[in-house]
Amino acid sequence: KAGVTQTPRYLIKTRGQQVTLSCSPISGHRSVSWYQQTPGQGLQFLFEYFSETQRNKGNFPGRFSGRQFSNSRSEMNVSTLELGDSALYLCASSLPAGGPSTGELFFGEGSRLTVL
């Protein structure tokens, strides 16, 4: 069973640019979450999508947005990049909450964004 696939793995942008990151979940997983990981801050929740609908949203500015497609693949976009956006962006897929697999997230390897 293929794991969570994130592309691109590494990218370098300059301030003011925008970036789109992609995530393909595990087959059968309809829930996709995004997290920002930085040293000292740990993982900060960005948003969660389920069946193309945003279910939860973290405390990030509106420059951060996401969407989910009918095949459960998800993208996140960051516009007007700032230096502080440099981080590892992790995508995680999961089965719907409410069952025994609640909270069990399957993470991808992440997309490492560097903003210069």
Added chain:
Amino acid sequence: AQSVSQHNHHVILSEAASLELGCNYSYGGTVNLFWYVQYPGQHLQLLLKYFSGDPLVKGIKGFEAEFIKSKFSFNLRKPSVQWSDTAEYFCAVKRALTGGGNKLTFGTGTQLKVEL
């Protein structure tokens, strides 16, 4: 808003030493609790979880964690660590809400290094 505190940011142990990593959370309602682990060069993966029942839960690779509701704690333990346990460990909390999705709040992580 709920938060998760991991007081030990870096821990260095010798092989066969006992391990206890602290985790405290701030939320007065019912929670689901998790420990995730990230081995060097690998993606984050679930180590163990607690939903209800016996407050002492066992996970993979000999790890266990104890939920103490009165202390809002969920400490991770292992009686005898191995060099292969070198990794970063994250505690996470999810509010046990019906329809609440899979939004997890993570701690900042504890980097464990086990020396031979």
